[in-house]
Amino acid sequence: MTRLEQALQLASQGFYVFPIWPWEGNGEKDDGKRPAVSGWPAKATRDTKQLTKWWNRHDYNIGIATERFGDGGALVVVDVDKKNGKDGDEQILRLELEGLELPPTAEQSTPSGGRHLLYRAAAACKQGVDVLGAGLDIRSRGGFIVGPGSDIDGRAYVLNDAPLVAAPQWLVDRLGLDTRDRTVDRSPVDGVDPARAWRRAADYLASAPVAREGEGGDTTTYKVAAKLKDLGATQEQALNWMLEHWNDRCDPPWEPDELAAKVSHAFKYGQEAPGVSAPEAVFTNCEQPENVNTGVHPFEKLNREYAYVIAGGGHVLWETTDPHGAPTLMHLGLGTFHTKFRAQKIQLGKRAEYLTEAWIEWQQRRTYDGFVFAPGRIVDTRWYNLWRGFAVEPAQAPEHPMVTRFLEHALQNVCNGDKQLFHWMIGYFAHMVQKPWEKPLTALVFKGKKGTGKNALVERIGKLLGSAFLLTSKRRYLVSNFNGHFENCLCLTLDEAFWSGDKESEGILKDLITGAEHNIEHKGKESYKVANLTRVVIIGNEDWIVPASHDERRYAVFTMGEGRMQDREYFREMRVGLDEQGGNAHLLRYLLDFDLSTVDVNAAPATRGLIDQKHESLAPIEEWWLDCLTTGEIQGADFGGEWPKSIATNRLRAAFERWAKARNIRGRLPTEVAFGRTMKKIALSFSKKKQRADNAGDASYSFFTPGLDVLREDWDRYIGGAVEWEVE
Secondary structure, three states: OOHHHHHHHHHHOOEEEEEEOOOOOOOOOOOOOOEOOOOHHHHOEOOHHHHHHHHHHOOOEEEEEEEEEOOOEEEEEEEEOOOOOOOHHHHHHHHHHOOOOOOOOEEEEOOOOOEEEEEEEOOOEOOEOOOOOOOEEEEOOOOEEEOOOOEEOOEEOEEOOOOOEEOOHHHHHHHOEOOOOOOOOOOOOOOOOHHHHHHHHHHHHHHOOOOEOOOOHHHHHHHHHHHHHHHOOOHHHHHHHHHHHOHHHOEOOOOHHHHHHHHHHHHHHOOOOOOOOOHHHOOOOOOOOOOOOOOOOHHHHHHHHEEEEOHHHOEEEEEEEOOOOOEEEEEEOHHHHHHHOOOOEEEEOOEEEEHHHHHHHOOOOOEEOEEEOOOOOOOOOOEEEOOOOOOOOOOOOOOOHHHHHHHHHHHHHHOOOOHHHHHHHHHHHHHHHHOOOOOOOOEEEEEOOOOOOHHHHHHHHHHHHHHHEEEEOOOHHHHOOOOHHHOOOOEEEEEOOOOOOOHHHHHHHHHHHHOOEEEEOOOOOOOEEEEOOOEEEEEEOOOOOOOOOOOOOOEEEEEOOOOOOOOHHHHHHHHHHHHHOOHHHHHHHHHHHOOHHHOOOOOOOOOHHHHHHHHHOOOHHHHHHHHHHHHOOOOOOOOOOOOOOEEEHHHHHHHHHHHHHHOOOOOOOOOHHHHHHHHHHHOOOOEEEEOOOOOOOOOOEEEEOOOHHHHHHHHHHHHOOOOOOOOO
16 A cells, blocks of 8 residues: 555545655654644645645655544544653553553554554543653644654554544543633632641642753743642742742752743743632631532532542542442542542632532541551541452352352362362362451462363452452563552462562562562552452463472462363353352352361462472472482483492582583582582482592592482472372
């Protein structure tokens, strides 16, 4: 497809198109992205004659104006950057964890490795750089993007064929419609209390951003001055307060006359009237506002769903539901909260005030000092309990055909008919619902081929927990700094999520299983602590799933049977019966009635699966020695294949080094002392004695071996279980 054909196709789809100079390789930042016509926002068109005229003149790159789309709409484009230290995808994850999803839509890949997410909107929104976070720019009012068919240095912009969907409402609310053309009343608000204005200003200036040369210092200074204006400061007060409490932190500090000019501009051109954020200027007593309508007062309505929480630097908590109707929590910054209700005002006295700003000043506003995660517990009213309860109410009796199916699957397929193992596992699940406030120090591991029912088991338990259950196959949910998803997580299931050789994941995983607290960090908010009550479940089909030392006690490892492998109808019936036809209420009752005195959830059963994970996690010397015991020969030895009665210490170590070299095992090899210390741990029956060397170069000390069978028994004791040795 030629660029003219591409431009005509875009126009037929509703895009307003204009020409951009093609890439020339001149090293300029906008090479290949510079509009080829002046006044392009107005000249961008869908007219085929004009487009044909432009592209017949030159083989331009293609520009898409974002201020208009179709017959009266506009575009909102999220520009996802991954360069210069920015990671837009990380910011999208952060938004998702806050419950703010960017739905799938038409998407364009860019030559720099980024992408454009294209959305429709009723009107253009405000645009800017890093609007949603570092690496998430917005193109809408007065903006454009380079369109498909264009290229930079031979690398093309490519638009997929997904439909262009409407921008989510939260995105439109957060961006706000562009208001540059409206008439603004900048007359000061009456009734600002100077003392309260100073307290607000002092609090703000203590943490306000500072101006740095080369980093948008002019804009920062303007915003700080405008904020002081909104808080109720006069122009003179704003200048004096910034000189005294803010300017010295700037790099470099402004000269007084320069700063005075910046403050003057903020007061002259600011969008809001001075004092607009000073509540006392609008009403003197908002603690008991008069009812403006019959029925529930608007403040009481807000109290039902929203609460102000001091932890995390102060923000609003929204008790809402997810797309499936399940209860969930969203942490809203004050700006987002106010924007959500910006169209709603309340009459207080003679003036109308924004509803949420008046609610914030209300003394009966629902407020908490911080968070606790205490399922099944009554907590002090100072604290917000993040536990939202179970997703279903328990039935009167446990009997249900799909509960029977679930238990059959657990016994026959998960535990391979081992009734003791089955009893412990069901006890673990029962403990989770009977005593959610008690954290066991063990984790469940399910290893097996795809289609054997690993997820079918765990997801049925997860459906009982609602928002307190998280299943993910993405490693970032485990290692990301932004871990708000852990604050109310009772069960985390890692589905093929990490590799045991990853030391970063290993440390985090161990702390997640046995740690007492989560240090919760939301993007842009201060951290806070909640109890770590998270049960960890790990699912995988690889040989090596979890890092297990020889004395590992954390993991209960289940090796899945294959009796129902790929039996989709069997698992579908169980899922539908439990999740969609009420069976989960009976499953919850079954678990609530289970006798917990019959299991110790802190003592993981020693399974063959755990021994396998220990063997997969061995250090090189241990792995070599297991190889020797398994084959009945000293691997890497330069002598005969029979098991020796004695061997010089240096010859045994040399055998290990040859074995390691043959397997390309890199890293510092152990010293003679370290090697001997390790051998003493893994082969307790070895004895070390001095003897005359049989061969030149042999050490004066030798290891005396009691025989292969005894050394295999030593290994069984070391690894904590009976290994199935191949006996000839």
